[in-house]
Amino acid sequence: MSTRVKIIYYDLQKTEEMDPIKNHDLYTDRDKLDCCLKIVNRSHDAPVDQVERLFRKEMLLARKVAKNCDVRKACRSYIALVGLVAAVCLYLLVANLTSPTLSLRSFRNKPDAKSRCFYAQKDEESPSIKENLLKNITFHLDDGSIAYRNKWVGFRGMEQVNCPMALAAPTLNRIYPRQINRTFTHEIMKDAQNCSYFVNKYGFGRYPRPVQMEEDFPIAFVILFHKDLDQVLFLLRAIYRPHNAYCLTVDTKSSVKLHAATRAIVRCLPNVFLSSKLEDIVYGGLSRLMADLNCFKDLMNHPVKWKYILNTPGQQFPLRTNLELVQILKLFAGTNDILGTAEADWERKRHRYVHQYVTNVTTGQLEVRPTKRRHRPLPFGMKAVKCSAYGAFSRQFVHFVLTNQLAKDVLEWSKSIYSPDEMYWGVLNYNRVDPAPGGFSGKPNENPWLSSFSEWEASQGGKLRCRSKFVRGICIFSPADLPVLVKKVYLFANKFHITHHPAALHCLDQWIYNNSVSLSFINETMYLDILKKRWKRRNSILQNL
Structure with a gap:
């Protein structure tokens, strides 16, 4: 950029402060420099006041062009938004016509x-x-x-x-x-x-x-x-x-x-x-x-x-x-x-010895492992019965499990055995000390x-x-x-x-x-x-x- 252009450019920075048009900060230095170059090309020997007028004229023209561009961009965005809304409405209409209607109005409820x-x-x-x-x-x-x-x-x-x-x-x-x-x-x-x-x-x-x-x-x-x-x-x-x-x-x-x-x-x-x-x-x-x-x-x-x-x-x-x-x-x-079911010999070790949680040093996961300490027998002389973790439990039996003191004692005993989910239900269902509702008094097998x-x-x-x-x-x-x-x-x-x-x-x-x-x-x-x-x-x- 020549020395003359630099002088005009920096002088115009001062005259710009007196411009009654607001939002001059919307224009970059690049825009102002372009205006200066246009002025210099059109008047090499013009006085300063004429240069100022030319500068204002060029800036006003640039502002109008910018406004027109903003309007065109806004129109394009508005048209795109309207098109998107129309497409969504059309999709919902087609989905409603082709899919069976649910009798449910809102599924946002949860249980109590x-x-x-x-x-x-x-x-x-x-x-x-x-x-x-x-x-x-x-x-x-x-x-x-x-x-x-x-x-x-x-x-x-x-x-x-x-x-x-x-x-x-x-x-x-x-x-x-x-x-x-x-x-x-x-x-x-x-x-x-x-x-x-x-x-x-x-x-x-x-x-x-x-x-x-x-x-x-x-x-x-x-x-x-x-x-x-x-x-x-x-x-x-x-x-x-x-x-x-x-x-x-x-x-x-x-x-x-x-x-x-x-x-x-x-x-x-x-x-x-x-x-x-x-x-x-x-x-x-x-x-x-x-x-x-x-x-x-x-x-x-x-x-x-x-x-x-x-x-x-x-x-x-x-x-x-x-x-x-x-x-x-x-x-x-x-x-x-x-x-x-009847227990195998190796399965009896599951409840004869106390088991505890141990962290596996290789995987970092908890595991249940036996100790050398003997576990106390079941309360009231009840017998251990091997069972499955899965079953069908009547409502009265579930109430018994949650409220009966014998069931709570058996649960406490189960905390130190291996796989209590395959023992607890069987002990309660086949016990004769305090028979559970819907239980079985014969041989488990x-x-x-x-x-x-x-x-x-x-x-x-x-x-x-x-x-x-x-x-x-x-x-x-x-x-x-x-x-x-x-x-x-x-x-x-x-x-x-x-x-x-x-x-x-x-x-x-x-x-x-x-x-x-x-x-x-x-x-x-x-x-x-x-x-x-x-x-x-x-x-x-x-x-x-």
């Missing part, structure tokens, strides 16, 4: 405050609104084709799998897809921000209205999990009914995203809630049992007056429809379905158990019957196992992995849905024959269930 997780927000909705939501949450579907058309049965993307063939006779696992398009936690959390959209997308209203028998016999479910939220949703959808109650309990070691997504889910389903107290689950530790007991306490205060509690992990799947579950539980006549079916590697012929693999001694079911599973009399099958032959879950869900729509009934004669031993040795019969 006593049943809420400790970090859930306070519910400001009135109880009457919650009751209306619980009654109206289901779709009114008479034809199962609507659920298939909306892809609410099985996994999306697996519609071409030949499930009738898989269910009819053993097939080779390699002919089925080994992977599915997973729905990850962040997607579920995003979908649950709009509850109506969430319920519609994931098909929680896919079943017809429950029959009167189902509504008169509500069931409570406890679901424990620590990962694979999409598989948990798949299970929850299969067993979901608006008149039941569902308690979800999540391992505190699970990811923050999984906890946040679970909270978002329970906000959208009025009769599903998060346990008021979550546990850090340690394999073989007391926390596994406490997770169930925490949900049991919450369910006793829940507005749904359920008859039985069924507890399940997130990797089980039902073998019976809700109507069939009701029929079977009514045949229990108030008795509990709790496994009782004579009491039939129907709650859950597993194929154990250690059982006779277990390795031959499992068609895929074992994890911790339990078979992970695959499509080749389905013909055997659908013939079982059990309530649930354990276990399935969504990452391992998901076609098994896909076809089993299709089978459960078809049976639900067709109102399939159980063979009562078969179940009566199975349960007759239990009736002879039951501790009490609870009427009006």
Whole structure:
């Protein structure tokens, strides 16, 4: 820049202060310099006052151009905004015309405050609104084709799998897809921000209205999990009914995203809630049992007056429809379905020695390990009974567990043993000191158990019957196992992995849905024959269930 231009430029900086036009700071030094260059080119020998006038003229012209540009930009932004709003409205209109309408107006209710997780927000909705939501949450579907058309049965993307063939006779696992398009936690959390959209997308209203028998016999479910939220949703959808109650309990070691997504889910389903107290689950530790007991306490205060509690992990799947579950539980006549087996010699060490939590120096995780100290025997001379962590518990039995002093003493004794969730229920159900409601007074191994079916590697012929693999001694079911599973009399099958032959879950869900729509009934004669031993040795019969 020449010396003359510099002088004019810096002199004009002073004259600019007298300019009556405001907002000179909107213009950069570059703009002012351009004006100076234009003035110098047009008047090499002009006096200063003429230069000032020329400068003002150029600056006014530049300001007008800038204003015109701003107007054009604003117009373009406004047009783009209007177009976006129109596109959203068109999308909502099309979605409303092509999707079945939910009878639920808002899914933002939660269960009552006593049943809420400790970090859930306070519910400001009135109880009457919650009751209306619980009654109206289901779709009114008479034809199962609507659920298939909306892809609410099985996994999306697996519609071409030949499930009738898989269910009819053993097939080779390699002919089925080994992977599915997973729905990850962040997607579920995003979908649950709009509850109506969430319920519609994931098909929680896919079943017809429950029959009167189902509504008169509500069931409570406890679901424990620590990962694979999409598989948990798949299970929850299969067993979901608006008149039941569902308690979800999540391992505190699970990811923050999984906890946040679970909270978002329970906000959208009025009769599903998060346990008021979550546990850090340690394999073989007391926390596994406490997770169930925490949900049991919450369910006793829940507005749904359920008859039985069924507890399940997130990797089980039902073998019976809700109507069939009701029929079977009514045949229990108030008795509990709790496994009782004789202990092996190595299993007796689980309660003969005190166990404690120890940190694994390699993994940094807590583990339960035995000490050399002998553990005191059970109070009042009660006998240890090996059981399963899963069962069907009558309401009266749950009340006994939570309030009876003997049950509290057994719980205190269980704190120092290995895997108390596989001992506590059996001790109470088969004890003769203070018989529990619905308990069994005979030999534990004579009491039939129907709650859950597993194929154990250690059982006779277990390795031959499992068609895929074992994890911790339990078979992970695959499509080749389905013909055997659908013939079982059990309530649930354990276990399935969504990452391992998901076609098994896909076809089993299709089978459960078809049976639900067709109102399939159980063979009562078969179940009566199975349960007759239990009736002879039951501790009490609870009427009006």
